[in-house]
Amino acid sequence: MLDVRDLTVAFQSKDKAKTLVPALDGVSISIGRGETLGLVGESGCGKTLSSLAVMGLLPESARVQSGQLLFDGDDLLHLKDAERNKVRGVRIGMIFQDPMTSLSPYYTIGNQLMEGLRYHMGMSKKQAKERALDLLQKVGIPGPERVFHEYPEQLSGGMRQRVMIAIAISCEPDLLIADEPTTALDVTTQAQILDLLAELQRENGMSLILISHDLGVIAEMCSRVVVMYAGQVIEQSEAKALFADPTHPYTRALLAATPRMTEKQERFYQIPGAVPAPTEWGTGCRFRGRCEHATAECGEMPPLSRLDGARFVRCWYAAGQTLQGREVRA
Template identity: 50%
Template sequence: MIDTAGAASPRTDRDAGDSALLDVRGLSIDLVGDEQQRGLVEDVSFQVGRRRSVALIGESGCGKSLTAFALLGLLSRATRVSGGSALFEGVDLLTAAPQQLARIRGGPIGAIFQDPMTSLDPTMKVGDQIAESRRLHLGESRKTARKHAERLLDQVGIANAPERARSYPHELSGGMQQRVMIASAIACDCKLLIADEPTTALDVTIQAQILELLADLQRGLGLAVLLVTHDLGVVADFCDDIVVMYAGHVVERNSVDEAFARPRHPYTKALLGAVPEGREARAKLPTIPGRVPPAGSFPEGCRFQPRCEFAVAACGEPQREVEIEPGRHTRCGRVAHDLLQLEARGGTHDESSART
């Protein structure tokens, strides 16, 4: 388990989540073209409450980034949304007209990605890139937008902002480039920030600074954040809620505190068990056998079954996501069955968690 004693405690008030800012239900994505495959992402549902931070986690190949790109309308031509909805302030992002989605993306929904150098235009000064967003979305004049761009650069911690606004992306360090991306993402009254591995390309020290900046901005601006990551340490420090994905399925939805203390799906338990923090020096690190199956090779029933130490014959049957406690969901028929049996005998949920 991760030692979170020194980490910033996630907020526990559920008032912020009473009204979901983003409500994703049944999202499914298929591979199209010559190598058609169904269910790259299948029946994915989760919510992001106002002013809350939600982590979307799992190993590489589990569908996290595909999910985020679908919400932003940035899927490649080789993939398409085949079902579901994603309501953001009454607008379904999955079926919105391109013009409507363009107004939302870069406006009330901002995005930052793991490699800022590939997201920034190398031919434009960074101040002009931020100002362009305000001119397009808010209708500001060139002069006014430029002043706001400089203010935003200062807000994200870039010293001597007026001078840096005249720099090209290649003249800035990786950490400063990511700060420019954050400034651009929040430039137009952002309400929801989608961050896809925003610290992966940065060294550890800069990672901590960027995460601290995001936390400060979230508190100061009242942002909701959907953080795509595989780093459970980042989740412990930054997020309120967690959505665990495996092979295109959501296998657990929970609060961060509850998921770390009592993981409800064997995959979540295995991920937490493989984290090195808090272990003795030279101690053998637990691993999850095998690897995430590629699309087209998903097993029947539970997709985690071949790697699960708790698998039984019933795991070969189709699994559905069930709410086992208020606000806590799992896609594990074995856990759901055990809970029903315990409740029938007057047992507690903690007993079932100990068995998993």
């Protein structure tokens, strides 16, 4: 359904030199109909940027340098505006990482919900109001009639998040991108929102890209996982295989740093060092400053190699280990 191919995005610096600073580097991510794909990686790795590129909502200073954004075979980067508007926000919905910056403080919840329904679905005011109230009910908002007339600041974080979901699903999208949909919420609300997403998916056969720092949530919800590091995809796998046997040293470290994913919950492991800034990327593997398996070979960028079935890894060591294992087994 969605096939992001080799997407490279850079930011233009604000100074006179207008230098281009890379942010996404050859990112390829695809998702099929009805599938749930998890997108993980530390802060600043490019998860939100990849989603914003799909939505056509990159910041003004961002430049798509190369790549394709194929949606049902059409490249979103080259569609005419009218065609593109039928896809983004309609067939693809997005729940943004920060609901307060994406909901307007100046319009009531009702108006913000009705806007898309009237503009994209051609509904009359009466039809749009009925549908908006249905949607508020569906996402579990008590007293939809009251909330319809309220402004975002009058709602709690959990309620705002539900409104965001209602807006994102209002045009019955084929694909929903949920960027940290539960991070700011308490555990109970978190569970309710995730249940709601799973239910919507079951009902409509919708595809879901779930971005989360919470690997427990990813393990529970997703059938496939893409791991990003410093603007690149570094591992991609069926979720079960990834959690049972992560191959990339970064994926292993991420799992070890998630208490819920390890048996010894009392020990909290932290990955040493930090994600390098684009100016520090250099030519080799971007994880090598933090990697216990790094060798001289890692001064050259490893390709994203296919290991077996649906598993891909960008690491000389992991690819070598698995290939050796195969030879031994053979």
